[in-house]
């Protein structure tokens with residue numbers, strides 16, 4: 001791996017004051033190979049290396065890390081920065097409805113699939129009504145493909161009318177969206193195997209009619225050097241506002257991300273990670289930087305591991321609630337979940353009839369300091385107390401407060417909150433049972 005090679009280069013630097021030019025040059029040769037290996041376009045590699053060189057030469061050699069680790073960190077930080085910095089940029093939905101989103105890209109890049117995925121995502125996460133429309137008149141089955149995706153996703157698609165041009169379909173989509181009050185219209189377009197003038201003229205005409213709030217360039221993460229030409233051509237013709245990188249589930253190292261971003265300046269907004277409709281994720285620059293450098297998707301792995309753990313825990317708690325058993329140990333487990341995930345939603349989402357309650361809980365009000373205090377209070381209780389909170393009277397409260405470094409008032413507040421929550425859950429259970437009965441499931 002690159003980090004090993006770099007450690008080798010820099011091990012002998014240990015104890016010297018600053019990173020020297022020759023040493024940095026040697027390390028950057030390895031970085032350059034790693035980038036080319038990850039299919040980053042050549043001119044982009046060149047620029048990037050120049051930028052890192054500037055930062056690295058003369059940098060103080062830190063005491064606590066090896067110079068190898070240090071340059072990996074410098075390279076990694078520069079990569080993350082160039083990929084758009086920490087955090088994902090969301091798809092822009094701040095426009096007057098119906099908000100047109102235009103999908104463009106080469107044939108086979110994943111436009112149609114992504115249109116379906118995005119429709120599903122906007123509908124479920126943002127709770128906006130989405131209309132899908134295929135303007136692909138090139139391939140006979142293309143419009144049908146989107147319609148079927150829409151059916152699977154539960155997203156409405158524009159009825160297919162034979163014989164219309166892409167521009168005519170775009171107009172009809174917008175008219176329909178206005179008339180039937182859709183919030184978002186996703187316009188899927190035809191691609192070609194390579195950039196050609198006719199394709200560009202066509203998408204430009206569509207853009208002029210649709211005036212999209214977002215023009216998403218869909219790029220296959222497996223495409224290598226020529227991805228740059230694609231991106232440049234689309235950007236010059238249309239003004240790309242965001243990039244979707246598909247097939248990130250494959251073994252592509254994701255170098256295309258760096259190239260795309262460098263050429264268009266547009267943020268990479270989403271990553272396609274599979275053929276399923278749910279396989280669309282926010283783009284995380286830190287993860288892709290690690291992947292490009294061959295450092296492994298450590299963050300991603302860790303997150304995935306903790307996600308499954310959280311899910312199991314949430315399911316366990318949900319099952320206890322459903323059985324009418326919910327004690328302070330469950331409450332403590334729930335607090336741990338909340339502080340880890342920052343929200344109650346994942347637990348509540350598993351309970352029938354919890355939708356309303358979910359809306360009532362303002363997650364932003366959850367204060368981590370309070371969560372910690374509550375966890376400490378529960379930690380100072382005996383097992384018997386946690387299982388049967390009713391036995392906690394005045395003297396026990398005093399002991400618990402002293403043990404957790406809190407006050408009796410804090411203990412009371414926690415018990416009250418637990419009580420409220422149990423009541424709420426009992427009520428919700430009843431609602432849920434009714435709901436299940438209505439559907440003939442209980």
Ligand code: GDP
Nearest residue numbers: 107108109110111112113246247272273274275
């Ligand atoms: P279009 O020609 O740009 O509309 O591309 P399609 O949406 O029809 O996708 C072409 C193929 O790529 C289909 O078989 C998709 O299932 C597949 N595909 C799209 N996105 C992804 C992805 O993120 N991962 C994987 N593994 N396959 C994908």
Ligand code: MG
Nearest residue numbers: 111112136142
């Ligand atoms: Mg298509």
